[in-house]
Amino acid sequence: VQYVESGGGLVQPGGSLRLSCSASGFRFSSYRMSWYRQAPGKVRESLGTITGTDVVERIADSVKGRFTISRDNAKNTVYLQMNILKPEDTAVYYCKATNLPGSWGQGTQVTVSS
DSSP: OEEEEEOOEEEOTTOOEEEEEEEESSOGGGSOEEEEEEOTTSOOEEEEEEOTTSOEEEEOTTTTTTEEEEEEGGGTEEEEEEOSOOGGGOEEEEEEETTOOOOOOOOEEEEEOO
16 A cells, blocks of 8 residues: 655745645555645644545534545545645645544645745
């Protein structure tokens, strides 16, 4: 099982980014996929989950209305569209399949700063 997150970077407050997570080593379409983030000195936060049939089950209150999750099963990829970014969104972002043992990916750094 492997996850490769990408798309992070430095963005100004109010800006947007689209993160991608390419997964391999398992039957991607059969698993719920979740996005997480971890800011320095803080615990990892779950941001939301999408089912294998592209239904968003949950979005955390901290990002509701600003972030959306989608997936492309043909590409084994899950996306996190982030809009109206705030400095408090600065963190390393990860994806992971729900209820599937395995290591985390390396994550992708998002820094929101002017």
